[in-house]
Amino acid sequence: MGGLTIPTMDDIDIRSKKVLLRIDINSPVDENGKIIDDSRIKAHVETIKELIDKDNSVVLMSHQGRPGDKDFISLEEHSKLISKHLNREVIFVDDVIGPYAREIIKNLKNGEILLLDNVRLISEELIEAPPQQHVKTFLVRKLTPFFNIYINDAFATAHRSQPSIVGFPLVLPSAAGRVMEREVSALARIFNAEDTPKIFVLGGGKVHDTIRIIENLMRTRIADRILTGGLVAELFSVAKGMNLNTKNMEILERMGILSLVPRARKLLLSGAPIEIPVDYKVEINGNVIEEPASKITGVIKDIGPATVEIYSSLIKDAKVVVLRGPMGVIEDERFRDGSKSVLKASLEGWGYVIIGGGHMISALDKDMKIDNNKVHISTGGGALLLFLSGERLPALEALSMSMTNRVMNNAS
Known part of the structure; x- marks a missing residue:
């Protein structure tokens, strides 16, 4: 797609690992802050199930709304909906990178699923910058030591150059999840x-x-x-x-x-x-x-x-x-x-x-x-627009860079 080679979950060893999975469950809410459409949540079930079936422990990361907007809410209700669609418990923690969240991630057992709270509670997540700059953020530095693999399944945010999207691929073996993979292969047909x-x-x-x-x-x-x-x-x-x-x-x-x-x-x-x-x-x-x-x-x-x-x-x-x-x-x-x-x-x-x-x-x-x-x-709304407008998508660029780095490291 546009000359980029994107690694998928078939390209890396994803068995019995601790996986950080970036999803996009940003959902429309009513005036009371209740989710009124959970289609984006359902879309990621396939990727999560596959990772759990391969005996991984999975930590989910997503955003919801923007600070100051009415839909900027906790992800607690999202965790209950993911649990319902997966038919298994999803642990929720009202923290992202603090000691509490890191302790739970550290002790997470294979087969367990954890959803961190709204990643946009971390102000760094609102900054658009190159991947090399985002590697130095607190978000990336605090969480990276706890994970073996990073998977990006959030095509709808692929047009954002933010730490949770482009920072982790430079420091962890990374791949596209099944939602991301389907989007990329479908859009490749346009070219x-x-x-x-x-x-x-x-x-x-x-x-x-x-x-x-x-x-x-x-x-x-x-x-x-x-x-x-x-x-x-x-x-x-x-x-x-x-x-x-x-x-x-x-x-x-x-x-x-x-x-x-x-x-x-x-x-x-x-x-x-x-x-x-x-x-x-x-x-x-x-x-x-x-x-x-x-x-x-x-x-x-x-x-x-x-x-x-x-x-x-x-x-x-x-x-x-x-x-x-x-x-x-x-x-x-x-x-x-x-x-x-x-x-x-x-x-x-x-x-x-x-x-x-x-x-x-x-x-x-x-x-x-x-x-x-x-x-x-x-x-993908904005991501699809940028793709059709001929612009590169930072999330795909970062995944491609991750693959290149891995090949070069193996060669040396």
Whole structure:
């Protein structure tokens, strides 16, 4: 992936060791601080089980929220949910690097699992710096002596250059966990020259981010077609000189999207294979109406049926489909059809499908069958964005450095 070789759990001896496992169980919480979605917690069960089955003792490390935010809470509830999904006890300690935590780690027996408290209680964890600098942090220096191995299974934080992500690989034999490994191998297909045509379905409201992605897709010449929806489609429609009416233009102006028109126009002029909707579902005085893109009178809320048909036929012939961001305002049931239809076409096609971002995942219907051999649902928000934007991910760089160091040490 991007020229990096990442060690996996198959590349190191992980039997009867003391393992530090960095996971990402950062979960949405309600106003009372209770977890309302434990999907990220469930994702790591496979890696933890494999390590326990190989007679290791496992210390889990994760963050939750940021200091000052309402979701910056203890990981005590997380430990109970991990216990439930593993069907075995997970010890929780309300400490990270203090004497209490270190004593429990020291006495942990093979087969036992310990979850440390929120790693962001340690202020160093909020600092972005190179791995060589993070090796010197208290977090890394205090904990390293107690472990034989470090495993990073936290792809969703792979874009962070923080001590728990990049510090330990330079001082401990390290590898990617199963979640990280799956993410890396799925995303590697985006760069595989043999997997073509590749279609990117890009929508939603994060237009600044999506422009960066499209600019990288053009630099690398990866995308055969880019199908747009949501505010992304509106931006490129304006860049093509289409009249979206005063109300839609006011919305784009208010959101700071019209400032991106010159960049969008430059992409179009450079030959970017960008498709824009030919019709939309719009709202007029609370009523839903279908209108051609050339004669928009209402507020745009979703792509229309003709666009769905065109997009679906293109998707079904693709070898790789990457979906990021919805086609419409999916929070409103009346405007979910566009997103659901392109998802359905992707799942029914014969290509490999990568679904990134919570909004597209939420558009999945219960009756949509997910074939795990050909569908990858990414856990990474910011990490996936940076990857698609062509930037290196510090977590992967650190794991690669760990592998290089190990090879050089063995050679000498």
